[in-house]
Amino acid sequence: MRQLFLFSLLLISGTTAVAQSQVRGLVVDSTTRKPLMEATVSLLSARDSSVVTFMITNGEGAFAFNKVTAGNYRILITYVGYRNKSKRISVSPDKPTLDAGTFELMTQAVDLHEVVVKQEAPPITIKQDTVEFNANSFKTQPNAMVESMLKKLPGVEVDRDGTIKAQGQEVKKVLVDGKPFFGDDPKMATRNLPADIIDKVQLVDQQSDQAQFTGIDDGNRNKAINLVTKKEKRKGYFGQQTIGAGPNETDDMRYAARLNLNRFNGEQQISIIGQANNVNSQGFTGQSIFGGGAGLGANFGGGGIIVADGRGGRSGGGFGGSSNAITRTLAGGLNYRNAWGKKADLSASYFLNDLHTITDQQSRRQYALPDTSYQVNQNSTSRNQTSSHRFNVRFTYQLDSLTTLRIEPGFTVQNSLFQSLNQSQTLTSDAVGTGGPVDSTNLINTSLTRYNSTGNGISGNNNALLMRKFKRKGRTLSLNWNTAVNNQRTDGINQSTNEFFGQTGGRNQNINQRNEQTSKSVTNTVNLAYTEPLSLSKSLEFHYNYSLNRNTSDRTVNNYDESTGTYSAFNPALSNNFVNTYQTNRVGSTLQTKRLKYTYALGFDVQQASLRSDNRTTDTELRKNFTNVLPNAVFTYTFSKSRTLRLNYRSQTHAPSVSQLQPVPDNTNPLNIRLGNPNLKQEFTHTVSLNYNNFQQTTFRSVFAMLNASQTSNKIVNATSFNKQGAQTTQPVNTNGYYNMNGFLTIGRRIQPLKANVNLTSHVNFNRGVSLVNSQTNRSQNWTLSQGARMNSNFNEKLEFGLSGNISYQTALYSLQSSQNTEFFNKSLSGDLYYQLPFRLVVTTDITYNNYSGKSAGSVQNFALWNVALARQFFRNKQGELRLQVYDLLNQNRSINRNVTETYTEETTSRVLNRYFLLTFTYNLRRFGSGPQARPDRGPSYQPRDLQRPGRLN
Incomplete structure (x- = not known):
C-alpha cells in the first residue's frame, strides 16, 4: 500500500528536478497595433507538432507559458478573421525567461462561404x-x-x-x-x-x-x-493481415492468422474480417443465446470477487488474450454501410464464429453454516464447442422533411455441444484446514458427475421507430415498437455416482437421466411519446408504454431403463411444462425546463402490471397484479464549456424470469439442487446517480467522478438449505433490505518533461444484502476499495512506455456466522515498453506482477506474466513486420479466482495458456486518396446524428 502511494505521488507531482523556463509574448493587430484579446496560443512540439499546452491571450494581448522544459518548440497563434502565424523557439535551461516577441496578425478578407478555420484542438x-x-x-x-x-x-x-x-x-x-x-x-x-x-x-x-x-x-x-x-x-483501403505459428511447452503448435480489409469511400464503408487461432485471441465478444457461457452444462461454481488474474496479456502482435480456459477460434464477417441518396441510410453486417473451449479447474470451497462448517474440493473439466451466425441491419429512411422511419432487425442462430466431468469431496469440519489425509472418517460425501448435452436456438429482435416533427418547433410525435424472440432447445445426459457417509453407515446414489428442455420467449414493447412546447424554455411530454412478455419452458426428464437399454422411464418429479406471462401498462408525463446554465426534468408515471404463471403439468394457475407509482428526475448544471454536473433519479420494476418461477428441481449437479419459486414478486428499485466532469484546458487537468446508489424492495435472492449429508437445495425468494453504492473518481494531468499522461483512479463499492440459510436470516455487507495509478508516455518517435499499479481491499461480513467473515488484498504492478532500435528493429515488452493475500485457507501467492517480442519492419512506410514473440517468458501464468457468496468462500485455479513462441508476419495496408469534401455540418469533429443533442435527430 505504501509503495503504491509513493508511486502515485511521484506520478502526479511530476519531476521537479528538470530545469523549466517561462515563455511569454504579445499578440496584436498588424494594422492598428491594438492587442488581440482571447487569441488562441498553442505551444507545439517542434518534432511532431503535438500539442504541449495552449492558452488564450488576456485583455492586453499577452500570454505566458510557465514551467516549460528545455527543448525546441513552435508557437502557433490562431484568431478568427486573421491569418495564422507561427514561430519556432528554443528553450534552454540557462534562460529562466524567454521573450518570444510580438506576433502581428494580418486580417483575412475572404468569402465567408469559403472560410475553413483550422485550429490545434485541445486534448x-x-x-x-x-x-x-x-x-x-x-x-x-x-x-x-x-x-x-x-x-x-x-x-x-x-x-x-x-x-x-x-x-x-x-x-x-x-x-x-x-x-x-x-x-x-x-x-x-x-x-x-x-x-x-x-x-x-x-x-x-x-x-x-x-x-x-x-x-x-x-x-x-x-x-x-x-x-x-x-x-x-475516409477514402481509401486499409487493413492488417497476419499469419504466424510457433511451439509451446507441450507438443501442440500455437498458430494465429488474421485478415482485416476495409474500403472507405465517403459514406460507403465495407469491412471484411477473419481470424483463426488457438491462442485465446478474439476480436469480438462471444455471445450465447443460452443465457451466458455454454448455457448447457452443470453449474458447479458461484459468482463472486476476482482476487488475482494473470490469465491474459498481449505483447505487440496481440496474441494470448484473456481467458480462464484455452480457446480455439475460427471467425469471419462482413460489414456494409452506405447512404443511398439523401433519404436512405443502410448499415448491415454478417458474422460467424466457431469456438472450441477447454476448461480445467480445481476449487476449494469453504462453507460456514450456523451450526457447522465443511469443505468441498472439486476438480472439473469441460469441453464446449459453439458455432453461431449473427445478422444485423439498420435502415433509416427520410419519408419527408419532417418524418423519419428507422428499422433495426437482427438475429442469431447458434448450435452448441457441451461435455463436462466433475469430481468432488466434502469433508467434515474436523478435517478442514488440517491438510491431513482424506479417509472415510472425515468424508461426508463424494460425487462423480458426467454431463453431455447438445443445443440449438435462434434469437432475434426488431426495433422500429417512427419520428414525426411538426411545423411548430419542439412539437413531436414518435412511435417505437420493439420485438424480441428467443427460442432454444437442449438435450442432455446426466450421469452421476454419489456416495454419502454417516455414523449409521453410508449409502450410494446413482443417477442416469436424459433431460430435454425447450424454452420460448417473445416480448413486444410499444412506446408512444408526444411533446408539446409550452414556452421557449419549457416542454411537456406525454407518453404511454405497453409491454407483453410470454415465456414457455417445457422440461422432460427420463430415467435410464436397464431392461430396454433406453431412456424411456418418465420422471414426473423432475418434469414440468410452465408458461409465464408478464404484462405492463404505463402512462405518464415529463416536464422539462432548459435554462442557459441548467436543465431539469420531472416525470411521473403510473404502471399497472400483471403476472400470470400457468403450471400446465399440475393444472394450476397463479395470478398477481401490481400497481406502482414511478417518479423520475434529471438535473444537469453546466458551470462552463468544460465542467458539468448531472444528477439523476429513477425508479423501476423487474419481473422474475421463467427459470426463477418454474417449480421443478434441476439436478444437473446432484449435490446442489436448484428449484424455482412460482410465488415470487417483482422487484422495485430506486436509483440515484451523480456524474461530474471537469477539464481545465490551460493546465490539462481532468476530473471525472461518478456516484451511484440504489435500494431494492422484494429483492430476489437465494434461500439455501443443507442436509446433514452435505447436499443443498437453492430456491429464489423475495427479501427486503438490499442496498448498493458504488463510486468512481479519476484525476488526470499532463507531465510535460516526460510527455506523459497520468491518471489516478479510485473505486469504491458497498453492497448490503439479505439471504436465507437453513431458514435463518443472514445479512451480509461487502466492501471493495481500490486505488490505481497509470502513466503513459510517447516520449519521442522511438520510445513509448507505460507504468501502472493497483491495490484493492475487499471484505465480506456476515451476521449469521462471524467465522465466515473474510478480507483480502490484491496488488498488481505492470509496465510496457516500445523502443525502436537501429536497422528498423523494434523491441516490445510488457510485464504484470500479481500478489494477493488474505484470510483464507490458501497462502499468499505471487506470479508474473512477462511477454517479450522483437520485430523487424520492412518496406518504405514500415507496412510489413516480421515478429518473434515469447508469451509468458517466466512460465508463471495462472488464473486464480476468489468467490464470495452468502454461504461459502471459494478459491479456484484454472488451466491457462503458458509459455509459447510465435513467429508472425504482418502486413498493414494503407492506401488513401483525397477524401470527399465534408458537408458543412460534417467536419472532422462533427456530432453524428445518432449522438446529437436532444431534439436534433434528423
Whole structure:
C-alpha cells in the first residue's frame, strides 16, 4: 500500500528536478497595433507538432507559458478573421525567461462561404453529455488498434478481455462515425480498426433514439463510444493481415492468422474480417443465446470477487488474450454501410464464429453454516464447442422533411455441444484446514458427475421507430415498437455416482437421466411519446408504454431403463411444462425546463402490471397484479464549456424470469439442487446517480467522478438449505433490505518533461444484502476499495512506455456466522515498453506482477506474466513486420479466482495458456486518396446524428 502511494505521488507531482523556463509574448493587430484579446496560443512540439499546452491571450494581448522544459518548440497563434502565424523557439535551461516577441496578425478578407478555420484542438473537450478526446494527443505505436488508444484516455479502462469501462460504467456500444460497426459488439471496432485513422474519440452518455428525438431526457442512459475518423482517411483501403505459428511447452503448435480489409469511400464503408487461432485471441465478444457461457452444462461454481488474474496479456502482435480456459477460434464477417441518396441510410453486417473451449479447474470451497462448517474440493473439466451466425441491419429512411422511419432487425442462430466431468469431496469440519489425509472418517460425501448435452436456438429482435416533427418547433410525435424472440432447445445426459457417509453407515446414489428442455420467449414493447412546447424554455411530454412478455419452458426428464437399454422411464418429479406471462401498462408525463446554465426534468408515471404463471403439468394457475407509482428526475448544471454536473433519479420494476418461477428441481449437479419459486414478486428499485466532469484546458487537468446508489424492495435472492449429508437445495425468494453504492473518481494531468499522461483512479463499492440459510436470516455487507495509478508516455518517435499499479481491499461480513467473515488484498504492478532500435528493429515488452493475500485457507501467492517480442519492419512506410514473440517468458501464468457468496468462500485455479513462441508476419495496408469534401455540418469533429443533442435527430 505504501509503495503504491509513493508511486502515485511521484506520478502526479511530476519531476521537479528538470530545469523549466517561462515563455511569454504579445499578440496584436498588424494594422492598428491594438492587442488581440482571447487569441488562441498553442505551444507545439517542434518534432511532431503535438500539442504541449495552449492558452488564450488576456485583455492586453499577452500570454505566458510557465514551467516549460528545455527543448525546441513552435508557437502557433490562431484568431478568427486573421491569418495564422507561427514561430519556432528554443528553450534552454540557462534562460529562466524567454521573450518570444510580438506576433502581428494580418486580417483575412475572404468569402465567408469559403472560410475553413483550422485550429490545434485541445486534448479533451466537454460538450454537455459528451467528452471528446483528440486522438492526436494520445498517440499509439505504429499500426496499433483502437483498443491501445482507449487505454491511454483518462477515465477509460480496458480489461485484458477487451471489456471497456468508462467513468466506472461498462461501454455497451462502439460506433464508427455515428453508425454501427458489426452490430453492437464493442470489440469489433476497438480490436479491428487501426488507431491512426481516428480523429476523435467521443465518450457519450447516450440516450435512447426516442429520447434524442423528442429532446426530453428520461434519465435512461448507456455509455457509448463514437469513433470519428479523420477526413483524409475516409477514402481509401486499409487493413492488417497476419499469419504466424510457433511451439509451446507441450507438443501442440500455437498458430494465429488474421485478415482485416476495409474500403472507405465517403459514406460507403465495407469491412471484411477473419481470424483463426488457438491462442485465446478474439476480436469480438462471444455471445450465447443460452443465457451466458455454454448455457448447457452443470453449474458447479458461484459468482463472486476476482482476487488475482494473470490469465491474459498481449505483447505487440496481440496474441494470448484473456481467458480462464484455452480457446480455439475460427471467425469471419462482413460489414456494409452506405447512404443511398439523401433519404436512405443502410448499415448491415454478417458474422460467424466457431469456438472450441477447454476448461480445467480445481476449487476449494469453504462453507460456514450456523451450526457447522465443511469443505468441498472439486476438480472439473469441460469441453464446449459453439458455432453461431449473427445478422444485423439498420435502415433509416427520410419519408419527408419532417418524418423519419428507422428499422433495426437482427438475429442469431447458434448450435452448441457441451461435455463436462466433475469430481468432488466434502469433508467434515474436523478435517478442514488440517491438510491431513482424506479417509472415510472425515468424508461426508463424494460425487462423480458426467454431463453431455447438445443445443440449438435462434434469437432475434426488431426495433422500429417512427419520428414525426411538426411545423411548430419542439412539437413531436414518435412511435417505437420493439420485438424480441428467443427460442432454444437442449438435450442432455446426466450421469452421476454419489456416495454419502454417516455414523449409521453410508449409502450410494446413482443417477442416469436424459433431460430435454425447450424454452420460448417473445416480448413486444410499444412506446408512444408526444411533446408539446409550452414556452421557449419549457416542454411537456406525454407518453404511454405497453409491454407483453410470454415465456414457455417445457422440461422432460427420463430415467435410464436397464431392461430396454433406453431412456424411456418418465420422471414426473423432475418434469414440468410452465408458461409465464408478464404484462405492463404505463402512462405518464415529463416536464422539462432548459435554462442557459441548467436543465431539469420531472416525470411521473403510473404502471399497472400483471403476472400470470400457468403450471400446465399440475393444472394450476397463479395470478398477481401490481400497481406502482414511478417518479423520475434529471438535473444537469453546466458551470462552463468544460465542467458539468448531472444528477439523476429513477425508479423501476423487474419481473422474475421463467427459470426463477418454474417449480421443478434441476439436478444437473446432484449435490446442489436448484428449484424455482412460482410465488415470487417483482422487484422495485430506486436509483440515484451523480456524474461530474471537469477539464481545465490551460493546465490539462481532468476530473471525472461518478456516484451511484440504489435500494431494492422484494429483492430476489437465494434461500439455501443443507442436509446433514452435505447436499443443498437453492430456491429464489423475495427479501427486503438490499442496498448498493458504488463510486468512481479519476484525476488526470499532463507531465510535460516526460510527455506523459497520468491518471489516478479510485473505486469504491458497498453492497448490503439479505439471504436465507437453513431458514435463518443472514445479512451480509461487502466492501471493495481500490486505488490505481497509470502513466503513459510517447516520449519521442522511438520510445513509448507505460507504468501502472493497483491495490484493492475487499471484505465480506456476515451476521449469521462471524467465522465466515473474510478480507483480502490484491496488488498488481505492470509496465510496457516500445523502443525502436537501429536497422528498423523494434523491441516490445510488457510485464504484470500479481500478489494477493488474505484470510483464507490458501497462502499468499505471487506470479508474473512477462511477454517479450522483437520485430523487424520492412518496406518504405514500415507496412510489413516480421515478429518473434515469447508469451509468458517466466512460465508463471495462472488464473486464480476468489468467490464470495452468502454461504461459502471459494478459491479456484484454472488451466491457462503458458509459455509459447510465435513467429508472425504482418502486413498493414494503407492506401488513401483525397477524401470527399465534408458537408458543412460534417467536419472532422462533427456530432453524428445518432449522438446529437436532444431534439436534433434528423
